Each structure stands twice: as structure tokens, then as C-alpha cells.
Amino acid sequence: DTGVSQDPRHKITKRGQNVTFRCDPISEHNRLYWYRQTLGQGPEFLTYFQNEAQLEKSRLLSDRFSAERPKGSFSTLEIQRTEQGDSAMYLCASSYPGYQPQHFGDGTRLSIL
Amino acid sequence: DQQVKQNSPSLSVQEGRISILNCDYTNSMFDYFLWYKKYPAEGPTFLISISSIKDKNEDGRFTVFLNKSAKHLSLHIVPSQPGDSAVYFCAASVDGTSYGKLTFGQGTILTVHP
Numbered sequence: 001d002t003g004v005s006q007d008p009r010h011k012i013t014k015r016g017q018n019v020t021f022r023c024d025p026i027s028e029h030n031r032l033y034w035y036r037q038t039l040g041q042g043p044e045f046l047t048y049f050q051n052e053a054q055l056e057k058s059r060l061l062s063d064r065f066s067a068e069r070p071k072g073s074f075s076t077l078e079i080q081r082t083e084q085g086d087s088a089m090y091l092c093a094s095s096y097p098g099y100q101p102q103h104f105g106d107g108t109r110l111s112i113l
Numbered sequence: 114d115q116q117v118k119q120n121s122p123s124l125s126v127q128e129g130r131i132s133i134l135n136c137d138y139t140n141s142m143f144d145y146f147l148w149y150k151k152y153p154a155e156g157p158t159f160l161i162s163i164s165s166i167k168d169k170n171e172d173g174r175f176t177v178f179l180n181k182s183a184k185h186l187s188l189h190i191v192p193s194q195p196g197d198s199a200v201y202f203c204a205a206s207v208d209g210t211s212y213g214k215l216t217f218g219q220g221t222i223l224t225v226h227p
Contacts, residue, residue, distance in 0.1 A: 004156070033214065033215075035215075040219065040220075041219055041220075042117075042119075042202050042204070042217030042218050042219050042220050043157065043202070043215070043217050044217070045214040045215065045216070048213075048214060056213075056214065058214075091156055091157070093156075101147055101159035101162060102159070102215060103159065104149075104156035104157045104158070105156050106154070106155050106156045107156050
């Protein structure tokens with residue numbers, strides 16, 4: 001069990017640029033989640049997938065954000081025209097179906113200059 | 114609208130003593146609760162969970178208590194160890210499983226002194 005992997009671990013970019021993050025879930029997990037965590041707060045739900053279908057999106061996910069999971073395996077989260085307020089830790093989690101906890105990756109820290 | 118609240122930002126405990134972390138929720142639809150531990154520069158790690166049909170769940174040094182009428186849960190760590198020093202998050206889910214999205218509290222920083 002190799003765990004949830006996220007890449008890159010840290011991304012620094014200028015305001016207005018586009019960024020893309022990748023998440024590789026635990027291989028047997030069919031559910032994949034994205035969360036965002038800002039300083040002093042707990043993770044906040046953004047969106048989740050069951051296999052390749054995106055089943056729910058938070059109101060936090062503005063139209064500048066898009067997430068995909070094209071083959072039901074890895075997922076990407078893209079932020080277009082980044083803003084200062086996008087600076088945060090972006091966490092990915094995956095889970096089995098059933099009464100199982102979500103397993104988190106170590107996150108991608110986004111810093112907007 | 115903070116549906117899950119951890120009102121204590123920090124807790125300091127002596128090694129060997131009990132640590133009690135508290136969490137309150139407002140959404141009566143929540144029926145599955147989890148505790149996660151987070152070290153700096155790492156993602157949250159699952160600790161223990163409890164379904165709303167139970168009022169207690171134990172796993173080694175960790176016990177979670179659920180009081181549905183008070184919409185309150187707590188995590189007890191006995192005995193506390195310096196390696197337990199971390200940020201602890203409670204989280205809750207609707208729909209009877211941990212399938213769905215988790216709603217997290219703000220976290221409590223636990224420091225265990227040797």
C-alpha cells in the first residue's frame with residue numbers, strides 16, 4: 001500500500017498564472033477527494049470523484065477551478081488565473097467504498113507571489 | 114457556518130497523563146465521525162472513528178466518545194506520549210458512511226511535554 005501521492009509538494013507562481021496539481025490515489029480506491037486547507041483552519045471540501053465521474057463540487061470551487069479524473073485513476077486540479085486568495089495547501093484523499101476512512105496525501109502547498 | 118467546531122486551539126499535557134480533545138457539531142444529519150492527526154508538512158493521518166449508533170470506540174491508547182444529544186464528541190489519549198504532539202482534527206460525514214465529503218473542525222494543537 002503505497003499511499004496517496006501528490007505532485008508537486010510546493011508550487012510558487014505569480015498572480016494570474018495557471019497551475020495544475022496531480023494526485024495519485026491508493027490503487028484500489030475508487031473514490032478521490034480534493035480539499036483545501038488555509039492557515040489555522042481544517043481542510044475544506046472542494047470536490048470528489050467516484051471512478052471518473054465527478055459527483056459533487058463545493059461552492060468554493062469557482063469557475064477558475066477544474067478537476068478531472070479521466071481514467072478513474074489519477075486526478076488533476078487546475079487553477080486558472082491564480083489570485084492571492086488561492087494560496088493554500090491543496091490536499092487529495094482517497095477511499096474504498098464502505099465504512100473506510102479517507103486517506104490523505106501530503107498535499108501541494110501553493111504560494112502566489 | 115462552522116458546522117464542526119473545536120473550541121480549544123491548543124492543549125498542553127504532561128507525558129503519561131490523559132489528553133482530552135473536544136469537538137462540537139451543529140448538523141444533526143452527521144452520523145459518522147473521525148479523528149485525524151496531522152504533523153507539520155504531512156497530510157492528515159486517520160486515527161479513529163465512530164458511527165452514530167455507538168457512543169464509544171476504543172483503539173489502544175485512543176478512545177472516542179460520542180454524545181449525540183449534546184452533539185459533542187471527544188478523543189481521549191491515555192497515556193499521552195511526546196510523539197502524540199501534533200494537530201488533531203475532528204471530522205464528520207453525512208449519509209452513514211465515510212463515502213461522502215468530510216466536514217472538519219479547525220483543529221487543536223496538542224503538546225505533550227516529557
